[in-house]
Amino acid sequence: MTSQALDTTLSEAGGVTLATRGGLVLKLRPVTADDAATLTALFDRLAPEDMRFRFLSGREHLSAHQLAAMIGVDHRHSEHLLAFDAATSRLTASLMIVADEHMDVAEVAIAVSPDLKGQGIGWTLLKHAAELARERGVRRLRSIESRANHQAIEVERALGFNTSDYEGDATLVLVEAQLG
Numbered sequence: 001m002t003s004q005a006l007d008t009t010l011s012e013a014g015g016v017t018l019a020t021r022g023g024l025v026l027k028l029r030p031v032t033a034d035d036a037a038t039l040t041a042l043f044d045r046l047a048p049e050d051m052r053f054r055f056l057s058g059r060e061h062l063s064a065h066q067l068a069a070m071i072g073v074d075h076r077h078s079e080h081l082l083a084f085d086a087a088t089s090r091l092t093a094s095l096m097i098v099a100d101e102h103m104d105v106a107e108v109a110i111a112v113s114p115d116l117k118g119q120g121i122g123w124t125l126l127k128h129a130a131e132l133a134r135e136r137g138v139r140r141l142r143s144i145e146s147r148a149n150h151q152a153i154e155v156e157r158a159l160g161f162n163t164s165d166y167e168g169d170a171t172l173v174l175v176e177a178q179l180g
Contacts, residue, residue, distance in 0.1 A: 015027075015028070015029060016028045016128070017086065018083075018124050018125075018128060019124075020119050020120035020121055020123070020124045021119075021120035021123065021124070022118070022119030022120045022121075023119075024085060024092070024116070024119050024120070024121065025085070025086035025087065026083040026084065026085065026086065026092065026093075026121065026124065026125075027083070027084045027086045028081045028082065028083050028084075028095070028128070029081065029082060029084075030073075030075065030079060030080065030081055030082075031070065031071055031073065031080040031081070031082055032071070033071055035071065035082060036067055036071060038082075038091050039062075039067065039070060039071070039082070039091070039094065040061070040062055040067060041091070042091050042093075042094060042111065042113060043061070043062045043094075043111065044061060045113055045114060045115070046111060046113075046114060047114050070094075070096065073096075077098065077099045077100070077101065077103070078096070078097065078098040078099070079096070079097050079098075080094065080095070080096045080097075081094075081095040081096075081097075081125075082094060082095075083095060083121065083125060091113070092112065092113050092116050092121055093110060093111060093112045093113065093116075093121050093122070093125055094109075094110065094111045095108070095109075095110050095125045095128070095129055096108065096109045096110075097129055097132065097133060099133070099136070099138055103136055103137050103138055104138065104139050104140070105138065105139065105140045105141075105142065106133050106138045106140070106141050106142070107141075107142050107143060107144070108126065108129045108130075108133075108141055108142070108143050109143065110122050110125050110126060110129070110152075112125075117151075122151075122152065122155050123155050123158065123159065126155060126156065126159055127159055129141065130159065130177060130179060133179055134179040134180060137180070138179055138180070139178065139179055139180045140176055140177065140178055140179060141161075141176070141177050141179055142174060142175060142176040142177075143156060143161070143174075143175045143176075144166060144172055144173075144174060144175070145172065145173050145175055146171060146172060146173075147170075147171055147172065147173050148171075153173065153175060156175045156177075157175075159177065160177050161175045161176060161177040162175070162176055162177070163175050163176075164176070
């Protein structure tokens with residue numbers, strides 16, 4: 001690993017085009033303050049169980065504090081990439097990566113528009129997140145999932161993530177991949 005790789009910001013992952021296994025072409029770019037309404041609209045489309053899976057249980061909408069945290073990333077240890085359908089420019093998904101201070105461990109969270117599930121968006125974004133984290137020198141990528149979120153856990157397992165109990169909460173599972 002080079003010092004240049006460690007100094008590369010996560011935001012340099014923007015401007016990427018990815019194709020899903022379902023044939024959808026996604027254009028990724030870092031979130032900006034101008035995306036507040038668009039991001040809120042994506043999360044408003046999420047089903048209650050999707051909100052619960054993203055630790056937003058009991059909420060119908062993102063709070064102003066949550067939205068500010070999702071937009072106010074530092075582009076070094078935290079990044080929030082938005083995935084747009086290349087054909088329609090519609091926001092289809094959100095990908096957040098937050099690394100520790102030493103860029104050793106990072107957590108990833110992905111939210112996909114419910115009407116577009118099953119097209120490989122989550123799988124494609126998780127694979128991209130792992131590649132991005134690996135390029136930046138991150139050694140472990142993890143996600144905390146609800147045990148009930150079988151679909152997400154299976155996607156993560158298909159990409160080489162392992163599961164273990166989440167200490168202190170039997171309703172959650174730690175999903176983790178060794179990257180380096």
